[in-house]
Structures are given as structure tokens and as C-alpha cells.
Amino acid sequence: MLAFAAKRSALALLVAFAVSIIAFTLLRMSGDIAIAIAGEGARSEDIAMVREAYGLDRPLFVQYAEWLFKTLRGDLGQSIFFKTDVATLIMAKLPTTLMLGLFSIMFALALSIPLGVLAAVYAGSIIDRIALTVAVAGQALPNFFFALCLIIVFSIQLRWLPVSGSGTWKHFVMPTIALGYYVTPPIMRLVRAGMMEVLSSDYVRTARAKGLSPASVIFKHALRNALVPVVALTAVQLGFLLGGSIVIETIFALDGLGYLAYQSITHKDFPITQAVLLLLSATYVFLTLLSDLANAWLDPRIRMA
């Protein structure tokens, strides 16, 4: 187990390192930073001065090393547009996005586990078909279009929820649904497939033969085992959710990381974009590592592979 954990952690670190190189290159590709800092229309002497002051005239790998050390210490540089510390800005927006991500994944699980179980227990029935149809249709619906439809129904027609902003819990309802429904189909399919396999296994047949109630068989014996791969998928989907939050947060003007990333891109404030990219990637790498380790811990067969 320890060897497996060490190997996986090393790979995760390597991936994080590669992403940092890409993020660094991306910022450099965006144009001359010296000009961006000095401001448009700056005289060429000023630009040269900025270049020297910020060390932009040194070799790229030296700059990269310095940037990496700063980043690891939590110094993410200055925002060009907001004129503040990027790290402070990100810490201020992070809770909103984390909350949205957590709500969305809970929403998805609350929907997909019961649906998946029902679809598996009554495989081939009307319930199964409806669940599958909803899953297929759900994956085809563009999330931004779905979000706009939600606004029209719940904000304009029913007047239950605010259109945009991030003050109260009410502001989170529609973003949660819009973001969460998108990861529901894959989780539901996995729950269904897992339940189908477990339900046809020997120990479930034994449990049934013992005369246990169907509910006990399904929830106590089958579901627990079917949920093992779901844990892994959920962790990975949470990473995807954070990426998808850019579109959703922008639509609802929910003041989180995604909206910040969108604003930074439209304002060409790339230090922020870079920081958000690093943070989202690191979160994804971390979540995947966690789910890998959790899986290996739960299922010894994986460690041997």
C-alpha cells in the first residue's frame, strides 16, 4: 500500500509540475508583461525600467524558478486590472466556488443514487427507461441554456429566486441545479451498472435466500459495494464541476472563482487566469490522488496491478 501511495503521489507531483510549466508559458504567451504592467502608451524607457525592475530581462528558466518558488509560498503576483494581490483576491472568492461545488455534487448524488438504484432494481422497467432517457437528454442540454431557462421560470415567472448575485442562500439554488444536473447522468449510470453487477452476485443471492427483506438486501448488502467506484467518480467529477463553474458563475454573476476567471480573461488580466488555472488543476490532481488511494485502500486488488 505504501509503495502504491508513494508511486501515485510522485505521479501527481509530476503532473502538478507539468501544469505549472504550462501555466507559466501561457502567461508569457499572452504578450509582453512589461508593457501590461507599465500601462498602455507607456514610454519605451519606462517599459525598459519595468522590465529590469521585475527581472523580465533574465533567462526564462530563471524567471520560471523564481515564479514557482513565489507561487509555492503563496505569492501569486499582482492583478493588472484589479490592482490588488492575486492571492488575496482568490482567497476572497474561493469559499463561494467551494460552496457551489459542494452543493452541486450533493445535489447530483441526491438525484443519481436513488435513480440509479431504482433503475437497477427494476431494470428494463418503465422507471429504468425514464431514468435512462432523462440521463441521455440531460447530457445533451447545454448548461448555459438550461441556466437561462431556470432564470425565466424561477426568477421571472414565479419570482422565487433572485436572478443574479451572491448574497444569500437563495442565490445558490439555481447555480447548484444548473451545475449539478450536468454530472448527474454519469454518476447515475455508474450506480446503475454497479448495482446490476452486485445484485447478480453470489453473496446477494445468499442474502436473499436467507430470507432477508428486499430493502435490507438492497441497501445493506448491495448498495455499499456498488458505491465504491462511485466515490472515485464523484471526486473526479468535483474537479470537472469546478471547471464548469466558469460558465455558470458568469451567467448568475455569482462572485466566485469561475466568475473571477471569466472577468480576468475578458480584461486580459492573465496573472489571475494563471492562478485560477493552477488552483483548479492542483485541486483536480489532489482529488484524483485521493480517490485513487481511497480505492486502493478499499480494494486490495488495485494495489497489486
Add this chain to the structure above:
Amino acid sequence: MVDVASAPKAPPNAALETAAETAAAPLPTGAGATTPPSTLRRMFRHRGLTIGAFLVGTIIFVALFAPLIVPHDPYAQDLTRRLIPPVWYEKGSWAHIFGTDNLGRDYFSRTLYGAQIALLIGFSVMIVSGFIGSALGLIAGYFGGKVDMVVTFFITTRLAMPVVLVALAVVAMIGSSLFVVIAVLGLLKWDRFAVVMRSATMQVRSQEYVSAAQAAGASTWRIVIGEILPNVMPHLIVVATVEAGSAILLEAALSFLGLGVQPPLPSWGLMISEAKNFMFFSFWLIAIPGTALALLVLGVNLLGDGLRDVFAPGGRS
């Protein structure tokens, strides 16, 4: 009907496994498992596949013959005829079946032309990313060992970066156009191709006909192209279909955020974005392109799911 082919064996690498979610169906071994007539018959009998093929076929037809079908120039503005509702509204008229937008352009014509853009994006991105991903997956699966480790590392790194964020940033840097969107998405979306082709190639590599070709002294190039590729083709087709749908959705999202296809092109995502400010009083302005988008992607997904069922019947319940 849909993805139940892959039994949920706990994945050794969660990220790769998730990306391979569409693919892990056991490969039909040899040609005998899918002889042409039975495959064809299964295709016709599969309801999802038929519906998907019908939807996609109709949209391809509409896109190809748009210039002949449309009643108006999709770019012609007429400010005296702004925001006319579609024909099924009380105030609608047959002159503009889907009504007009805020610049007085005929919405029916724009929606039909939008099909061209959506299909062009889906197909081009699929070709670019399919080429990159298949090449990586084939060499990783065939050579294994160190080559496989390197490719797996590439895939994991690529998966770690959120597509939407990177695509938005790169498009913002180099300026957005139809070509840029295709290039950026094509260069980003190869991960699932690589994952699926890698595992499919691994399964095929140990087959006897591959060993036979190796023993006969065929070159590596020839084995990969001549023996492996035809036998992993079913997997490739399924991923390609699903990925085309996903590319269409991504383009729509980028265009919706203003960093994709640029006006006045009638991209469905862009049409929704342009209509956003009018949607409270003129809901059809977002409903029509939104429905078109959903129908196309639904068709593509049904096609992909159906093809997977038809190609790999063994794993189904």
C-alpha cells in the same frame, strides 16, 4: 440501451477511467463476433440509434441545403421588422416562421445556417483531436512500457487542466475566430481518444493475428495501421461520435461567453448570447437555438450510445 457495458471494476486511475467511461466495453474478439449482416440488422433494430441517426441525418441535410431552403438572407438586417414573434404566436406570420431577432434578421434562416457552423465545428474538432489522441493511444497501447508511461503522463496532465478555462484564455490571447476555436478545441480535446485507443490497442495487441504479423516480419507501422487500427475502429467511431457532440457543446459555451465564433455568424451559442437581453419578453430567441443545439447533441449522443451497443453486444444486460 446505454452504457452498462463496463462493469464497475474499481479503477486503478480514477481520472483515466472516467475519461474511458464511454469505452471500456469488452472488445468483440475477431471478426466472427460482428459479422456484417447481424451488425446491420442490430443497427436498424436499435431504437436509440435510429432516432439519433434520424436527428443527425436531418440536421446534416438541413445544413447542406440551407442555401436552397432558407427564405431570407440570414445576415440581412431590417430594423423595421425587429423582434417579430414566430408563427405559432398570435402576432406571428408565415413570412418569418421563427420570427426575427433584435436586428430584424430572419430567425429561421439564421437557425438553419447555424447547423452548418455546429456541424463544421463538431466534425473538424473531432478530426484534429481524433488524430492526435488516436496516434498517442495507439503507440502507448502497442509499445507499452516506457512509451505508455510517457503517454499516460501526457493524458493525466491534460486531464488536470479545465478545458473551458484554458480554451477561453487561449482564444482571448490570440483573438477569436471560427478557425481559432476549431484549432484550440482540437488541440485540447484529444484526451478521451487517447485513453480509449490506448486500452483498446492493449486488448488487440495480444491477439494471434498480431503475433502472426510480427512473426511474418511485418513492419511496426504496418502492423499498427494494417492490423491494429481496423480492429479498434469500432471504439474509435464511438468515441469520435461522442466527442463531436461534446465539441459542439463546448463551442456553443465559448460563443455564448463571447470568446468563440464572432458576430455576425449565426452560431447557436452566439445567437443565445445575443438574445439574452431580450429573453424575458421574447423567449423564443433563446428557445429556438437552444432546442436546435440540444436536438443535435441528443442525436449525436444517441448515435454514439447506439453504436457502442451494436459494436459490443456481449457486455449488455
